[in-house]
Amino acid sequence: MKNKGLxxxxxxxxxxSYNTERRxxxxxxxxxxxxxxxxxxxxxxxxxxxxLFNAIYSSPLRxxxxxxxxxxxxxxxxxxxxxxxxxxxxxxxxxxxLWEKMLTAEVKEKYAEDYKTWHERPDEFRMLLEDAAGTKExxxxxxxxxxxxxxxxxxxxxxxxxxxxxxxxxxINRALISTALGISPSRYHSIQQSNCxxxxxxxxxxxxxxxxxxxxNQTQHTGETLPTFRPGHQGIRLLLVRHGETEWNRxxxxxxxxxxxxxxxxxxxxxxxGEFLQDVAIDFAVSSSMQRPKETAEIILQHHPSVKLExxxxxxxxxxxxxxxxxxxxxxQEFPGExxxxxxxxxxxxxxxxxxxxxVWERSVTAWQSxxxxxANNQLKTGIVVAHDATNKTLLCHxxxxxxxxxxxxxxxxxxxxxxxxxxxxxxxxxxxxxxxxTHLSGGVFDKTAAGAL
Numbered sequence: 001m002k003n004k005g006l007x008x009x010x011x012x013x014x015x016x017s018y019n020t021e022r023r024x025x026x027x028x029x030x031x032x033x034x035x036x037x038x039x040x041x042x043x044x045x046x047x048x049x050x051x052l053f054n055a056i057y058s059s060p061l062r063x064x065x066x067x068x069x070x071x072x073x074x075x076x077x078x079x080x081x082x083x084x085x086x087x088x089x090x091x092x093x094x095x096x097x098l099w100e101k102m103l104t105a106e107v108k109e110k111y112a113e114d115y116k117t118w119h120e121r122p123d124e125f126r127m128l129l130e131d132a133a134g135t136k137e138x139x140x141x142x143x144x145x146x147x148x149x150x151x152x153x154x155x156x157x158x159x160x161x162x163x164x165x166x167x168x169x170x171x172i173n174r175a176l177i178s179t180a181l182g183i184s185p186s187r188y189h190s191i192q193q194s195n196c197x198x199x200x201x202x203x204x205x206x207x208x209x210x211x212x213x214x215x216x217n218q219t220q221h222t223g224e225t226l227p228t229f230r231p232g233h234q235g236i237r238l239l240l241v242r243h244g245e246t247e248w249n250r251x252x253x254x255x256x257x258x259x260x261x262x263x264x265x266x267x268x269x270x271x272x273x274g275e276f277l278q279d280v281a282i283d284f285a286v287s288s289s290m291q292r293p294k295e296t297a298e299i300i301l302q303h304h305p306s307v308k309l310e311x312x313x314x315x316x317x318x319x320x321x322x323x324x325x326x327x328x329x330x331x332x333q334e335f336p337g338e339x340x341x342x343x344x345x346x347x348x349x350x351x352x353x354x355x356x357x358x359x360v361w362e363r364s365v366t367a368w369q370s371x372x373x374x375x376a377n378n379q380l381k382t383g384i385v386v387a388h389d390a391t392n393k394t395l396l397c398h399x400x401x402x403x404x405x406x407x408x409x410x411x412x413x414x415x416x417x418x419x420x421x422x423x424x425x426x427x428x429x430x431x432x433x434x435x436x437x438x439t440h441l442s443g444g445v446f447d448k449t450a451a452g453a454l
Contacts, residue, residue, distance in 0.1 A: 008166060010177065010201065011166070011167055012169060014066075015040060017031040026100040028101060071167065088154075090147055142185055181213060181402070191216070191432050192432070194217055197217040197222075198218040201213060212408065212410070215437065216434055217433060236425060239382070239384045239419060242414055243266070246266055247263045250450050257324065267295070269415030274301075276440035277384070282307055284310070284378075288313075288316050293388060313363075315364055317389070317390055318355050335352065357404040368385070368398070376425045393408075399430045415438070416436045
């Protein structure tokens with residue numbers, strides 16, 4: 001029996017003593033929350049306090065369990081909400097027995113080649129472990145992904161139509177998100193989880209059914225506007241923004257490449273995005289050449305008057321062809337069954353007299369790569385890129401190594417901000433630090449922007 005839908009909030013534990021010492025934690029239970037970590041957990045609990053959770057699951061390791069208990073103490077517990085935090089061994093952190101307790105710097109020195117494999121090809125990374133039976137191979141990342149799948153298969157059937165909270169660790173959280181969305185273990189390092197960051201997943205059913213990443217790694221409740229750079233980061237950061245709302249978004253009318261302007265609410269959303277990013281040092285800005293993202297970018301840049309806006313045609317919205325200007329009911333009447341195909345097999349749909357997703361992919365990724373390359377050539381650090389729903393979703397697929405079939409796995413609210421880092425420029429894989437941040441628009445954890453057509 002399929003679920004009626006399940007909303008899952010995934011959070012990482014607060015800062016631990018090993019985090020501050022830059023030690024490898026893995027499954028060892030020697031570290032505990034610092035004072036800052038306890039404060040982060042309290043702030044997280046307050047941010048989640050209005051949400052009615054049907055179940056709370058935590059890793060049994062002390063740093064996660066303590067975080068879960070602090071969150072639980074901040075929740076307004078109604079009748080029927082569980083009074084206890086349930087622990088699950090399936091939420092244990094990645095198992096790195098040979099490295100546990102060591103400083104990261106020591107691991108880099110003592111296990112230089114292994115550490116390089118861990119970062120560049122995590123799916124191939126292995127440890128050779130000795131026990132009474134002899135030597136055995138242990139693949140930490142592959143084992144973690146199998147563990148994450150087992151957790152989903154165990155809990156998904158029991159929570160149809162419910163909202164649950166999961167309190168875990170950086171590694172297991174990444175594996176949970178990746179297995180839900182079909183992201184390869186080779187991209188293990190392409191998603192980050194900050195201490196007490198919030199991620200929201202929407203399940204339509206089991207792992208084989210559609211899953212939407214509503215948001216990733218929101219950190220605003222802890223006082224961080226955007227997730228901090230990883231230590232040693234020397235690369236480029238792109239802030240991917242979707243334009244503010246248009247009247248057609250509100251009407252759920254397909255706009256595509258018809259140049260619809262922002263409505264009053266869309267301008268307010270752009271202003272709020274501008275205020276949200278006003279203290280971020282922005283070096284460059286690029287927008288789709290269409291009116292709605294261009295106006296959004298110009299409003300954001302009012303806080304950064306020295307930054308010149310560049311326009312790129314490659315970032316334009318998908319051309320819906322003969323669907324443009326029509327409501328869903330009108331499209332269904334004129335092109336029976338095609339809307340359902342678009343929702344379930346987006347990569348297979350050729351818009352009548354318009355584009356398909358592969359064409360959008362080719363032009364938007366080309367534009368995106370040129371932006372990263374130009375930033376690297378000019379030694380620029382942080383830029384904003386303002387585009388559209390379909391363009392942004394296609395770029396997110398590219399960033400995480402997913403096919404265009406995964407297009408619907410991502411939500412992009414009007415005025416939302418996503419954070420993509422290139423720690424090594426185009427020579428290394430990008431890192432999705434945060435996605436679809438909308439707290440500056442709604443003040444809450446969930447995206448409340450108009451669902452809207454493209």
